[in-house]
Amino acid sequence: MGREAGETGRRTGLKDVARLAGVSVKTVSNVVNGYVHVAPATRARVEEAVAELNYRPNPSARSLRGGRSGIIALAVPDLRIPYFAELAGLVVAAAEERSLTVLIDQTGGERERELRVASGLRAHLIDGLIFSPLAFGPEDLAARSDDTPLVLLGERVQPGSADHVAVDNVAAAREATAHLIGLGRRRVAAIGARHDAGGETARLRLLGHRQALTEAGLPVHAGLVAAVDDYLRADGARAMARLLDSPEPPDAVFCGNDLLALGALRTLYERGVDVPGQVAVAGFDDIDDGRYGTPSLTTVAPDKRRIADEAVGLLTARLSGATAGPAREVRVGHELVLRESTLGRAR
Numbered sequence: 001m002g003r004e005a006g007e008t009g010r011r012t013g014l015k016d017v018a019r020l021a022g023v024s025v026k027t028v029s030n031v032v033n034g035y036v037h038v039a040p041a042t043r044a045r046v047e048e049a050v051a052e053l054n055y056r057p058n059p060s061a062r063s064l065r066g067g068r069s070g071i072i073a074l075a076v077p078d079l080r081i082p083y084f085a086e087l088a089g090l091v092v093a094a095a096e097e098r099s100l101t102v103l104i105d106q107t108g109g110e111r112e113r114e115l116r117v118a119s120g121l122r123a124h125l126i127d128g129l130i131f132s133p134l135a136f137g138p139e140d141l142a143a144r145s146d147d148t149p150l151v152l153l154g155e156r157v158q159p160g161s162a163d164h165v166a167v168d169n170v171a172a173a174r175e176a177t178a179h180l181i182g183l184g185r186r187r188v189a190a191i192g193a194r195h196d197a198g199g200e201t202a203r204l205r206l207l208g209h210r211q212a213l214t215e216a217g218l219p220v221h222a223g224l225v226a227a228v229d230d231y232l233r234a235d236g237a238r239a240m241a242r243l244l245d246s247p248e249p250p251d252a253v254f255c256g257n258d259l260l261a262l263g264a265l266r267t268l269y270e271r272g273v274d275v276p277g278q279v280a281v282a283g284f285d286d287i288d289d290g291r292y293g294t295p296s297l298t299t300v301a302p303d304k305r306r307i308a309d310e311a312v313g314l315l316t317a318r319l320s321g322a323t324a325g326p327a328r329e330v331r332v333g334h335e336l337v338l339r340e341s342t343l344g345r346a347r
Helices: 014-021 025-032 040-053 082-096 111-118 138-142 169-182 200-215 233-244 258-270 288-292 304-320
Strands: 071-076 101-106 128-131 150-153 163-167 188-193 225-227 252-255 280-284 298-302 329-332 334-337
Touching: 014 025, 014 040, 025 040, 071 082, 071 111, 082 101, 082 258, 082 288, 082 304, 111 128, 111 138, 128 304, 150 304, 163 169, 163 304, 169 188, 169 200, 169 252, 169 280, 169 298, 169 334, 188 200, 188 233, 188 258, 225 233, 233 252, 233 258, 252 258, 258 280, 258 288, 304 329
Parallel strands: 071 101, 071 128, 128 150, 150 163, 163 329, 188 225, 188 252, 252 280, 280 298
Antiparallel strands: 298 334
8 A cells, every 4th residue: 555654754755765666866756757768667666666655746846827737648558559649649739729738658558557647646747637548447447546637538447437538439330340241241250359458449349340240130250250469450460361261251351440450451462362352341440541551441430639629628627627526428429431442442
């Protein structure tokens, strides 16, 4: 359990954290102030000491503008995934319109790192947090003691626990799969099932996929669902290879995100499979890469601009005191963008 003060009852300070972590006071200061040039192992030791001692910097050190810093944070799982990189840019733009600066953090979807982000490690730096968690669950949110305003993105944490902005993943995936079925495809596979803690969004998209099959009177074949370890191109390529090597390969594939779909398209190209003649492919996220691939990628396009604007708006409403009371739930729209990977090239 973290400690608020030392044995003498005084407030825990930088020296206490430095002593526990075995580093200098300057190093502790660099970590808690977000200085980037700190070795990862050293940063981890300091963050563990901060958590153990429940260290909170003196709030008088904050810049004074109504007692606020003018900085908000955005924490996402992985900036290698273009969806999160594009979303981060849109959050920065939405924040700039409100004269706010954004500090961006990457958690890797790891529970311990997500817990540190949500625990207020940098509470002296930021006024509020926009957080897209993977492993962080309802019990973690209930145990959160930091009172920094929070807006959640994605599907992992139950609605009603904090302000929340999300797309309807079930409806969007159902629409994408229904499009593939509408092309006359009858063995429609799914790439993107996951078994780890980061699988809630994947689960909802797979649910929508299965609903579309059931509504069309098609069987749900376990052999047509390919699980992945991550949501990167290489994972999609490997999953597509497994599907093609199965006794009854698919004639269409719905992928849990566009990177998986791009990896799948590469495998199909290397195997000499015609897209969409033999196998039609649809993705999810509408990243820029999908628009310019060969073939261009049919995909679900969440309204990323509105996600960003709603998240920043919800946060600033809490900060200004304009909104109080129960958490708010915002569902943003999506569009199915049809391109060459399902329709073929226009003649």
